Amino acid sequence: MPPIVMERSGEMEVFARVVQDGGFSAAARNLDITPSAVSKLIARLEARLGTRLLVRTTRALTLTEEGEAYHHAALKILQELNDADQAAAGGAVRGRLRINTTIPFGTMFVAPVIPDFIARNPDLIVDLSFTDGIVDLVAEKTDVAIRMGDLPDSGLIARKLGQSRRVVCASADYLVRCGFPVNPADLEHHECLTFNFRRARPSWPFRCGGQDVAQPVKGSIVVNNGETMKQMALAGAGIARVGLFHVADEIATGRLVPLLEEYNPGDLELVHAVYVGGGPLPHRVRDFIEYMVVTLGASPLLRADS
Incomplete structure (x- = not known):
């Protein structure tokens, strides 16, 4: 030996x-x-x-x-x-779990399930940080972040949690003042709310006659997160294109009106858990990610197979 x-x-x-x-x-x-x-x-x-x-x-x-x-x-x-x-140790999940995500997603989907997750893991301390800025996981000592949209190239490991189709919508007040777009080309004459991300598209995708087209859009307001986009749309500032989970309640109550659905290309806003690789994944992180896979999988707005 x-x-x-x-x-x-x-x-x-x-x-x-x-x-x-x-x-x-x-x-x-x-x-x-x-x-x-x-x-x-x-x-x-x-x-x-x-x-x-x-x-x-x-x-x-x-x-x-x-x-x-x-x-x-x-x-x-x-x-x-x-x-x-x-x-x-009996499979116990211990220590401090540091979680970061955006304010709207954290408020809607993460915070409500944390009490149940802690009840399942009473020796765990959950440290939540909700911000619309992208944090450096290593510098901020964050165990796992939940991010929406396309992920930039990085050394992080990603696990898909869910997805949401995108929807074009506007308030009834805006549509009364400015009219309904009948086809994507009509957007040239409308105030369109856009994102200021570097990766944001200068145009919106549609499907017309079986062909994918990119319709240029422009407007006076650009924002950096979906919650602000929703608030601007509710205020009648213009037409928005966001993940459905952001505006599902407002559409259901009629505060926002979906537009151009017959031209919707069916593209998706993906939701991922991301974490630093290169070593063994702590049990607390793995358990939380698996828990969110199940939890978000039960939501009709974010089912990974929708």
Whole structure:
């Protein structure tokens, strides 16, 4: 039997953190140890294995072929160790779970279910942050964020929670003043509320005669979130195009009127849980994500298969 290496799992955890954070200094900050300690641990690991795992330059840190293989195996082992700890502790979910999402989504879908989630996990502390800005998960020490729309390229891991079709709508007051658009081309003569995201489209998609078309839109108001968009539409400021979950109640009560539904292309606003990869997923994070998959799956507005 080979000799037991007592520090092996610790070396794996440090190595996984270096890869996740993209450098020794960042890993050291998150592990609360010195960069020199991280460097010594990695050097000791490479010496023990007899191979180089990382190539370090002034600009970047990359994995060697052996490093890629070891990283993949280490993540699997660390996850199994974490599962073993959880099993030994009776599967209890403990600690502080930090969750971030937008104000409207958090208010509508997250806050109402948190009491039940805590009742299922009484040893857990849930730390909620609702903001319409995109937070840095690592810098803000956020465990999981729930985000809507297309995700930009990043090193984050994403799990789809649900989806909502988009709808064009306006208030009855606006339509009385400005008239109903009969077809997408009529939007050229209307005030259209748009988003100021860099990834926001300068036009709205429609399906006309079996063909997908992009209708240019313009207006005097641009916003950075769906809740403000809804409020502007309710105030009669123009025509909005948002995820249905934002305005379903207002449409049901007649405060907003859906428009051009026969031209709706059926495109979707996706909802994802995103979290930092590169290591074993804490049990509290995994349980929350699975809980939200089930919870949102029960909502007719956000069913993942709708």
